[in-house]
Amino acid sequence: MLFIQANKICFRYEEATENLIENINFNLAAADKIGLVGKNGCGKTTLFNLILGNLKLSDGLLYISDNLKIGYLAQETQINNYFSFEDYLWSANPQLFNYKNILKKFERDEIALNETDLIEILANYDSEGGYLFETELEKIVTRFGFNEGDILRSISDFSGGEKTRIALARLLLQKPDVLLMDEPTNHLDIEQLNWLENYLSEIEIPFVIISHDRIFLDKVVKTIWEIEGKVLNEYSGNYSFYKAQKEAELERQKLQYEIQKRKIKQLEIASVAIRNKSEKYENFKEKRSVKKNGGICKRDEGSGHRLRVATVMKKAVSMESRIGKMLENEKTKKPLIEKKRQII
Secondary structure (H helix, E strand, C coil): CEEEEEEEEEECCCCCCCCCEEEEEEEEECCCEEEEECCCCCCHHHHHHHHHCCCCCCEEEEEECCCCCEEEECCCCCCCCCCEHHHHHHCCCHHHHHHHHHHHHHHCCCCCCCHHHHHHHHHHHHHCCHHHHHHHHHHHHHHCCCCHHHHHCEHHHCCHHHHHHHHHHHHHHCCCCEEEEECCCCCCCHHHHHHHHHHHHHCCCCEEEECCCHHHHHHHCCEEEEEECCEEEEEECCHHHHHHHHHHHHHHHHHHHHHHHHHHHHHHHHHHHHHHHHHHHHHCCCCCCECCCCCECCCCHHHHHHHHHHHHHHHHHHHHHHHHHHHHHHHHCCCCCCCCCCCC
16 A cells, blocks of 8 residues: 655755755555665755655655554654653543543542533543553553553653653554654664664554664665655665665766766867868868869869868767767766765
8 A cells, every 4th residue: 555655856945046855756655664864964854844744845746645644753852851651652642631631630539520521521531442542551561661660750750762762652652654763763772772673673564764773774674765966766675785786886887987988088089080180171272173175173172172071070070069968978977976084
């Protein structure tokens, strides 16, 4: 099933003179596990914000399946530290959270409810799936490595890595159809990282992950999307496979580039030689052939000379035009070779 499809999408920030991303195409379907890579500032988080509807396309079409629930885990997890762990998870479903708070206040005698109101609230709680949500919440708390004692702790008591797990747990309680995760390994220790790798390897929800952690991507993704030079390139396989394909592709580009440069050089030499030949003919003094009776031959050496000059000049112009096109093509297809940084 196709969830999201992009067709030649472009985006440019208002203050920018050029597109950040240009003519990008991709499909996101069920069971896809994708790693999104590229240099900082290439447009990875921008692409997420376009999918989420936080930014508007400059051009192109972005199809998102009707009623698709997209769960988004931001790079820096923003959680209200005044929440308890339990309340934060319950806030994944605001309607049930509201019913739960009313019932809790009633149990504490903080509010009064008549029998009719109480029955109505309990019926709504049940019909909205409140008891099922309780069960799922308990399972997720355990699944994410927390215990019963953690549920009442304040969010402020947890580490950065634990907050990432808590945010992801809340996302799953919202039952998303697709997950978008921006650097989810930030602030995770080795144990938490191993847990996340195992979890993402097992879930059936399709996801796209922005990450610079190559080992992590190797373990959890099956496809790599790379944004480079404003466009998106897709590689089937994990990060190591992508890297090998990328290096092989770069070597082919470098070889083709060098062949192109040699060919241009050879044509330039030939063009100069043809130009020199043309000039030689041009400076040659025409002879006029005279018949015995004093008349001029219809096709004499002079007219043949002019024909040779025109032919050679035409060949020179044609070759120079070809060189110009090749030089222009050389600029556009020059392989992008990253400069190695010197470590001091």
